[in-house]
Amino acid sequence: MKLDAVVAGVGMTRFAKHPDKGLKELGREAVELAIADAGLGLADLEAAYVGNCAAGLVTGQESVRGQVILHPMGVGKIPIVNVENACASGSTALLHAAIMVSTGLADVVLALGVEKLTHPDKMRSFAALAGAMDVDELNAMVADLAASSAGAEGGAGRDRSLFMDVYAIAARDHMRRYGTTKEQFAMVAAKNAFHGSLNPRAQLRDALTVEQVLADRPIVEPLTRAMCSPIGDGGAAAVLVSGRKARALGIARPVRVTTSVMHSGWTRRDDEPDTVALCASEAYEEAGIGPADVSVVELHDASAPAEILSYEALGLCAPGDGGALVASGATRLGGRIPVNTSGGLLRKGHPVGATGIAQIVELTEQLQGRAGARQVAGARVGLAQNGGGKKGNDAAAMLVTILRT
């Protein structure tokens, strides 16, 4: 939908395994950074949307996660709304904050995404990720995989996330259909590792060669560990304001959220376009732009093959050309259309509920020319793609959001 929300400030924690920080500390840190970045106070907030996915199953904290974070900070007497959409919880929160300020229902609204995914008992983290699928279907799938050789090879079962099995099936299909290679998947991971090495807030900061990615521990063919996003904790926040408020604040070169399109893909038939493509085509049309107008992209590379699929769905290249696109260097910093300059989910990390807003943090800083060593010269249009709740090759919630300066 068409929106007109100005990003007044952004902030995020480093994404990492944070054994010493819980949901409250991670959330607070992100909010304080975003509020300070906006030059506003907590008392200016008129509403807050909080995206989280896993706290219920990881920490036992359900239902009032936003209040539990914001109340000790003194934020109250405003609507605090907890939203959840698996890995797209953060962008769902952002969308609703943008709706509030775009429609004039509020002038200053917080969007917070936060996740405490790590737990001394790893089973809790895996159970939480499993909760983002249809649990009835999941149980059937676990039984299927356990009975198959892929399952035996990958050690599939409830002892780890099954998302990577889903991604591996899509990757093998792309290889078969288009001749995409395992090396090309490794190029995505190596590129994002290079970007992540430049990002102080990334969970994984080592640069990696294509050879190192290929030599990493196998997960499910063709995925190695370096082609899969890590489990981690973190928070990311954005303060959105109305155009009226932005003028009052004298924001000189505002970054605007102009469009966000959301669809659920679970009912898609095979002969219908991919849900990323559906969201993207609607978003481009609403924004009156095409893929060639986009300066910088943050997309949902929960696995390396997912990035290649998204290149195609977002129209950055023709169908089947995703492998060649990454091989050409076009999506690397300095290339024609840099993708995941933050390091992406693969290297910046993927604390589920925080991811969608962390993408907005990166794009805002890019469009404001303050991305430091990761700066894309002359960035004017940013695109974020964030999806959650996998089933087959599609998502329960997919969002494509466009930011412009």
Next chain:
Amino acid sequence: MKLDAVVAGVGMTRFAKHPDKGLKELGREAVELAIADAGLGLADLEAAYVGNCAAGLVTGQESVRGQVILHPMGVGKIPIVNVENACASGSTALLHAAIMVSTGLADVVLALGVEKLTHPDKMRSFAALAGAMDVDELNAMVADLAASSAGAEGGAGRDRSLFMDVYAIAARDHMRRYGTTKEQFAMVAAKNAFHGSLNPRAQLRDALTVEQVLADRPIVEPLTRAMCSPIGDGGAAAVLVSGRKARALGIARPVRVTTSVMHSGWTRRDDEPDTVALCASEAYEEAGIGPADVSVVELHDASAPAEILSYEALGLCAPGDGGALVASGATRLGGRIPVNTSGGLLRKGHPVGATGIAQIVELTEQLQGRAGARQVAGARVGLAQNGGGKKGNDAAAMLVTILRT
């Protein structure tokens, strides 16, 4: 905030312990009833907001609860947003559906509240309810109560919900301060039992005398079991449409959601007004009405004393006069201002996430003159009060919503 959303259709399951029905079945039934009531098809939906509180901890289904319910019904390719605000999850979903159609962002939006709270392992239900408090503070409170005589008497601990301890403290305070009696609390329960006996969708349909309420099993002084809402399962749905769509559909006597005010109360100081009162005063002002203009009220009687406190906060009587108000019969069917004609949470039941929308179901049917044996003659203005996430005497999320014909 001011809204202009037309209720095109409503529907709900019977609230009950439904051992044979899960989240999907309960949600589907409510949605099908609401869609049929609206005379629309599922394909007309442009977005859906789904409120649920406990599925994560009760069933393991997190993150994509709405999709899991709606996808098998063929609802996809629209934004499906999962919202959570403890016992106020349903009204939070309704508010957002109303925002979408009031602002013209959509013409037909579903609000669904659904809860599968019962489980063969009762501990799961209690853990889920505990997740609606600050779990860190909860653990401290359990320790305190276990050490106190009230705790010993009431059997407090993680083996049952602590919400009733919180309500009992408020009840004893009201008795001390205003001379409210245990009999008056029992009158609330007996009145709502009478109303519930007339409601085929109520979980508890026995009529109760004041004496029977007082003689029921003690929970925490002054509460007996009949003064506490039961644990149950259910779903409730409303289809909201824009004014434009309502005209196109030719809805003859539309019921409109004109105002919904939401606040978080956890930061309230003792010298500040109760959060119910804060929401109500803003809602009355925005709607341009006063308490005397309200025809029928559905309020959050999770316990009988809560109803008396809400009478006062909603301005149905002066502070301290809530006990006398129920004793006068004014809030009984046929009285000046009937309250909880559905039976309320006490008797209709309280499947947490469904409650806020079930209130809208009752009020809509009242304002449309189709409430059968429970009909309030000439009802023109309905008020719903729904709160969630208790801490002390205040809520993490409180909503007051006004409907008018």
